Amino acid sequence: MPESLPQPNTDHMDSLTTTTLAALELLFSGNPELWEIIAISFRVSGVAILVASPPALLVAFILAYYQFPGRRLLISINSTLLSVPAVVVGLTLFILLSRQGPLGEWKLLFTQTAMVLGQIALAFPILVAMGHSALQACDRRAWETARTLGATPLRALITIMREARFGLMAALLAAFGRIIAEVGASMMLGGNILHYTRNIPTAIALESSKGEFAQGIALGLVLLILAFTLNAFLQHFQGKGQPA
Amino acid sequence: MTTADQFNVHYLKKHYAKRQVLDEVTFSLQAGQTHLLSGDNGAGKTTLLRILAGLEKPDSIQIDLGMGPLNWRHVKKTLQQHALYLHQHPYMFDGTVSYNLGYAIGVKLTKQERQRQIDKALEWADLKQLSQAPAKSLSGGEKQRVSLARAWLKRPSILLLDEPTSNLDQESRHRTLSLLEAFKSDGTAMLLASHDPMHFPSLIDQHLRLDQGKLIRIDDQNPIEFDQTHPNFRSTA
Ligand SMILES: Nc1ncnc2c1ncn2[C@@H]1O[C@H](COP(=O)(O)OP(=O)(O)O)[C@@H](O)[C@H]1O
Numbered sequence: 001m002p003e004s005l006p007q008p009n010t011d012h013m014d015s016l017t018t019t020t021l022a023a024l025e026l027l028f029s030g031n032p033e034l035w036e037i038i039a040i041s042f043r044v045s046g047v048a049i050l051v052a053s054p055p056a057l058l059v060a061f062i063l064a065y066y067q068f069p070g071r072r073l074l075i076s077i078n079s080t081l082l083s084v085p086a087v088v089v090g091l092t093l094f095i096l097l098s099r100q101g102p103l104g105e106w107k108l109l110f111t112q113t114a115m116v117l118g119q120i121a122l123a124f125p126i127l128v129a130m131g132h133s134a135l136q137a138c139d140r141r142a143w144e145t146a147r148t149l150g151a152t153p154l155r156a157l158i159t160i161m162r163e164a165r166f167g168l169m170a171a172l173l174a175a176f177g178r179i180i181a182e183v184g185a186s187m188m189l190g191g192n193i194l195h196y197t198r199n200i201p202t203a204i205a206l207e208s209s210k211g212e213f214a215q216g217i218a219l220g221l222v223l224l225i226l227a228f229t230l231n232a233f234l235q236h237f238q239g240k241g242q243p244a
Numbered sequence: 245m246t247t248a249d250q251f252n253v254h255y256l257k258k259h260y261a262k263r264q265v266l267d268e269v270t271f272s273l274q275a276g277q278t279h280l281l282s283g284d285n286g287a288g289k290t291t292l293l294r295i296l297a298g299l300e301k302p303d304s305i306q307i308d309l310g311m312g313p314l315n316w317r318h319v320k321k322t323l324q325q326h327a328l329y330l331h332q333h334p335y336m337f338d339g340t341v342s343y344n345l346g347y348a349i350g351v352k353l354t355k356q357e358r359q360r361q362i363d364k365a366l367e368w369a370d371l372k373q374l375s376q377a378p379a380k381s382l383s384g385g386e387k388q389r390v391s392l393a394r395a396w397l398k399r400p401s402i403l404l405l406d407e408p409t410s411n412l413d414q415e416s417r418h419r420t421l422s423l424l425e426a427f428k429s430d431g432t433a434m435l436l437a438s439h440d441p442m443h444f445p446s447l448i449d450q451h452l453r454l455d456q457g458k459l460i461r462i463d464d465q466n467p468i469e470f471d472q473t474h475p476n477f478r479s480t481a
Pocket residue numbers: 260261263265283284285286287288289290291292
């Protein structure tokens with residue numbers, strides 16, 4: 001090849017390839033900082049789902065099974081909450097929890113607890129909306145059969161949740177998928193503190209701007225795999241949840 | 245039965261919008277007796293049964309319990325303890341036939357005792373071969389048998405049947421009928437809604453007919469009069 005011909009510029013390609021390889025190495029070599037960030041994400045979001053689910057599903061049940069004044073209003077409010085951006089939820093809690101705020105004495109700002117609170121607020125309307133439609137789709141005779149066979153209201157409630165379990169699982173997965181990947185509330189309420197409140201989305205958003213691309217790509221891959229897995233399960237459950 | 249072997253219902257009223265579906269309905273059920281409840285479509289048969297099962301709230305009802313006045317909450321609780329309603333199309337819980345039967349058994353029993361009772365019910369309704377079949381996939385007649393066996397495990401004093409044979413073929417109807425005979429000889433009081441009395445020739449002791457919200461006893465063709473001086477109370481929901 002004649003020396004005078006211009007060589008194709010492979011610098012960008014090279015750097016992307018090298019960074020991706022570095023990302024994979026970080027992931028598979030068990031880089032402690034990286035895995036700590038992943039663990040924090042799962043812990044915070046897992047706790048948020050655990051805390052939010054029982055009350056949210058109870059609200060969903062009441063909306064599906066009882067007629068009362070204000071029911072329609074509650075449903076519209078919940079639908080509105082569904083589309084409130086995460087940063088706005090973060091901002092609201094930030095104001096409440098900040099030192100001068102009404103809940104400032106709790107000293108929760110920039111803690112994992114504050115992040116959990118933010119994620120609960122984000123997960124709650126999703127759980128209510130999807131839980132409501134799952135329970136609404138459940139045959140009313142299920143409740144009546146349980147009751148007439150002598151089940152207490154609590155046992156009958158557990159029974160219809162069992163009957164609607166695929167739809168309810170789908171609600172949990174959708175809510176989990178939403179909160180584990182959201183950045184706005186976690187950033188405002190957690191503060192991206194390494195070893196403490198830095199989770200996957202805040203690490204990607206803030207560390208990448210400092211040139212930490214390998215870590216960002218590694219964490220992005222984790223979210224991608226997670227999204228893929230959650231969706232596979234979601235499809236599975238939603239398919240099963242269809243009335244026969 | 246509640247106090248004696250008789251269960252009395254008075255002043256049962258229910259309306260939907262402007263329609264008075266049940267208008268001061270009064271009747272008695274007796275242990276071991278079967279009352280046929282007939283009436284045109286929309287006459288209120290299902291509504292009556294559901295109220296007696298405590299699944300629907302009446303405008304007013306009065307039942308004999310030998311205690312002071314009761315509000316609907318108490319009446320409902322009593323009805324739910326004594327009466328069992330069987331839907332026209334029985335609902336099968338997601339699970340096997342055995343699971344569905346087990347649902348009717350108290351949760352406090354040991355595993356062996358539960359299984360023993362389930363086995364008895366399977367035998368009673370000739371469902372042994374189907375014990376592990378998914379209940380939702382059964383035929384209409386088989387579901388009806390599961391639903392009767394499930395009820396049998398509860399031993400209700402009052403069984404409320406909503407058109408139990410209307411969607412069944414001859415063979416299934418026959419089997420349902422013999423299971424109902426078994427309930428009857430166990431001393432269960434039954435109220436059986438059907439628009440075709442001909443399906444239950446041997447079972448019926450008394451024929452009640454719902455017409456324009458009034459309950460008429462067919463043998464004497466007169467609306468049943470309620471004794472206004474009855475010492476019991478009135479419960480308004
Ligand atoms: N939940 C309800 N809301 C309004 N109307 C009802 C409701 N349930 C029943 N009805 C009305 O009450 C009447 C009696 O219904 P139902 O008890 O189902 O009659 P049947 O079982 O004798 O065919 C019908 O006119 C029906 O439309």
